[in-house]
Amino acid sequence: MIGSILEWLTSADTWSGDSGLGARLVQHLWYSLLAVVIAAVIAIPLGLWVGHTGRARWLVTLANSLRAVPTLGLLFAVALWLGPKFTSDLAFLIPSVVVLVVLVIPPILSGVYAGVEAVDPAARDAARGMGMTGAEVVRQVEIPNALPLMLSGLRSAFLQVIATATVAAYVGLGGLGRYLIDGLKTGDYVSTAGGALVVSLLALAVDGVLALIQRLVVSPGLTGKASLTRRRGMSAVSAEVASSDGGSPLPETNRRISS
Template identity: 65%
Template sequence: MITQVWQWLTSASSWEGSAGIGHRLLQHLEYSAITVLIASALAIPLGLWIGHTGRGRWMVTAANSLRAVPSLGLLFAVALWLGPKLHGNSAYVVPSIVVLVVLAIPPLLAGAYAGVAGVDPAARDAAHGMGMTEGQVLLQVEVPCALPLMLSGVRSATLQVIATATIASAVSLGGLGRFLIDGLALGEYNVMAGGAIVVALLALGVDTVLAALQAAVVSPGLSGGTSRFRGRRTRTDRGQPTASENEPGVVGVVAKG
């Protein structure tokens, strides 16, 4: 089986055409990107507003309850209700995107809300004391401090969308899930295994990119990063010893001083 899977993954014919790995991979990325963008446009501003004002917290709880809804069951329900009202390829794409957006909203909303709600009240008070408006406090103080949790929510939602878009192929959506559905129907288990591997690699690759983006945009002070020069001085400005004086050769110098 492993040999057959490897042969399928490395075969040039497996990557060619509209049913090849390359085309299906681009489809999967397209559906996932559209879903995350729509869900972010809906959930992140709402989460920021809830965290800033403290109102409507019930919406976060209600959104989190959606995580208990079976993804496949919701997918079939929306497809049976919305599909007949649409025509052409949109009859398959739109219901799937709607379900994926619904499932992506909870982590995005929770991340934005928790990030803003967890900002140190002293930072807000200082901003208000400087004469900032509520909008300026939100955008210039709270959002930068909330970035770690917000981006964690984006990463969680993106991985969930990539995984759920695979089973959305059960209602004739394209993407990498077609390899699993068609492979099962035709008894080509090497194709099923190969498709699953490609989905896993895609999820790992996207998460790595998002992690690098998060590390680049989040302040080291918020992410827990420290300067490599921290603790190198032997005395503070007040002339008191520091922890670095425990290094070899430093204790004696301090004692003489």
């Protein structure tokens, strides 16, 4: 079975054409990116507002409750409601994107809200004491400090949407889900397993890229790396002083005690 999957993945026929693996991969990424961008436009400002003002925290709870909604059932309901209103491929695209947006709003909103709420109140007070407005406090204090949790929420959203975008194939859309749906229907389990493997690898690759971006844009002071480096440097200096003074970090004190 593994050999058949590898042969399927490396076959030129698998990658060629409008319905080939390359085209399906691009479609899957497009659906996922579109859903995350729309969800971020909604969830990031909302999370900043809730975290900054402390109002309407119930919105975060409500968004998290949406995680319990069955994705496939919601997809069929939205498709039956919105599908007949469109005559083009939008009849398949819009219901799928709506469902994916509902799916990825909770992790983004929770990450932004939790990051802003966790900002040290002393930092906010100091910023206001310097004469910053509320908007300036958000931009220059809260967002930089909340960035690790905000990016963690985005990473979680991408992982969920890439894994779940396969359900779009149930309503006639493309993407990697076609290999799973069509393969199960025709009994082609090699393409089914191959498609599932590609979805998993794609999710891991995207998460790796986002982890690298997070490492580059987040201040080392917020990750603890700066303090760790500083402690190591101080330890190295202490060890060097001790070795140059006969192995005792406090030679004067030792001499006084012995005398």
